[in-house]
Amino acid sequence: MDKIRIGFIGAGQVGVTLGAYFAGKGLNISGYFSRSFNSAQAAAKIVSTQAFADLAPFVEECEMIFITTADEQIKTVWQELKKYDLNNKIICHTSGALAADVFEGIAACGAYGCSIHPMYAFAQKNGQTQGLESCFFALEGNGEYLAEIISFIKKLGNKYLLIAQDKKALYHLANVFVANFVLAVLNSGFNCLQSCGVSQKETIQALMPLIAANLDNIAQKGCLESLTGPVERNDLATVKKHLEVIPPQYSGLYAQLSIILADLAQQKHPARDYGALVNALSDYMNKCQ
Ligand SMILES: NC(=O)c1ccc[n+]([C@@H]2O[C@H](COP(=O)([O-])OP(=O)(O)OC[C@H]3O[C@@H](n4cnc5c(N)ncnc54)[C@H](OP(=O)(O)O)[C@@H]3O)[C@@H](O)[C@H]2O)c1
Known part of the structure; x- marks a missing residue:
């Protein structure tokens, strides 16, 4: 060869x-x-x-x-x-x-x-x-x-x-999640910060250390151990605050991603009960539809 x-x-x-x-x-x-x-x-x-x-x-x-x-x-x-x-x-x-x-x-x-x-x-x-x-x-x-x-x-x-041949589409989906969808999620975050009056350039500069540290953590410890944020803390009050201000184009995405995070959080903290949080997010998602 x-x-x-x-x-x-x-x-x-x-x-x-x-x-x-x-x-x-x-x-x-x-x-x-x-x-x-x-x-x-x-x-x-x-x-x-x-x-x-x-x-x-x-x-x-x-x-x-x-x-x-x-x-x-x-x-x-x-x-x-x-x-x-x-x-x-x-x-x-x-x-x-x-x-x-x-x-x-x-x-x-x-x-x-x-x-x-x-x-x-x-x-x-x-x-x-x-x-x-x-x-x-x-x-x-x-x-x-x-x-x-x-x-x-x-x-x-x-x-x-x-x-395997019959797994190619699923394999490709994995790549799309971590490359293309991540870009869509990052861009949603950038847009929210810019709506606070921060310039496009400063938005990327300010959020990059957070993004990079998160990726570093995932590379070293995997997703479960890198999980942080209000969903992981079972903080329904903060989630409700987000839902009051979220731009409508991101509301369904927020609820779906949060439910996936709650599932991860439940695996990380089996003794905690994320039921109320998940129910609130599911109700919100149903209202959005
Ligand atoms: N981009 C990525 O990140 C990436 C990553 C992994 C795999 N891939 C895969 O790699 C492949 C190429 O992707 P790409 O991003 O390199 O695409 P691309 O930049 O659009 O390049 C495709 C090239 O194919 C040429 N072409 C189109 N039709 C043709 C034909 N009938 N005969 C001969 N040449 C033709 C075009 O040439 P002209 O300039 O001459 O018109 C064009 O430059 C795709 O299968 C894609 O799924 C892409």
């Missing part, structure tokens, strides 16, 4: 960043093919490789092809790709939600399909790979070749998870 020739279809955030990361690890990057040749050229420049204007020479040049287009394009790209000789090639995509079965008919092509999902947030395509060293890769796909893929990831120095 060290010398395997790797190519990317889709010169976006993931394609460029993974290409730069692999190249930095001494792997052989054959080049980029993308919807627009400009994107392929820009990526090739960053990764010091070639841009392909046509699929045929690209396929010929690559032994392992990463399809790093948006999820909804993967099937279309595969339908195009399977028109070429793919014998003994590895075809991967980096979608978190889709499995390798998106490569319909791949066995008949003599190729091996897998999904290799980097558990990371890619928000740029400038070749910066900082932070990727600690990223896990979630692997799923052709059993025969999975051992090769595992050794590929290990050689990069990264860790991996094996995810």
Whole structure:
């Protein structure tokens, strides 16, 4: 696998960043093919490789092809790709939600399909790979070749998870909760503080230490031991105060999240009775609907 020739279809955030990361690890990057040749050229420049204007020479040049287009394009790209000789090639995509079965008919092509999902947030395509060293890769796909893929990831120095095909959607949901939903929750908090007259810049500066300490605690002790706040303290009076001032767009979210926190708090303090708090929140949620 060290010398395997790797190519990317889709010169976006993931394609460029993974290409730069692999190249930095001494792997052989054959080049980029993308919807627009400009994107392929820009990526090739960053990764010091070639841009392909046509699929045929690209396929010929690559032994392992990463399809790093948006999820909804993967099937279309595969339908195009399977028109070429793919014998003994590895075809991967980096979608978190889709499995390798998106490569319909791949066995008949003599190729091996897998999904290799980097558990990371890619928000740029400038070749910066900082932070990727600690990223896990979630692997799923052709059993025969999975051992090769595992050794590929290990050689990069990264860790991996094996995810069953029928668990991919649930696996992806986990990522969405901790990345996307957390962002929505943080933004809700930012908006509340800004409504107190604090500037956008100061809001982020003031709340970051709280966010960072919370994440540190979770990394070290897990969620249960990191739990703090009025729900954990079973402080119904403070919860009621919040419900009096909460902007209406956050009221359902507040009640639902608080009920989940109460469940955690109950696990942490089995001797406490959170029943009254949960009932008040459930009544409030019913009134909101
Ligand atoms: N972003 C993340 O944080 C993240 C994390 C893990 C996994 N993923 C997964 O990684 C994949 C790529 O995500 P991304 O964020 O890198 O997307 P992206 O930045 O939108 O890049 C996708 C690229 O695919 C190209 N493309 C679209 N349709 C194409 C087609 N039919 N043929 C060839 N190229 C095509 C586009 O190229 P042009 O510029 O040429 O139009 C675009 O640059 C997705 O499956 C996503 O779920 C994303």
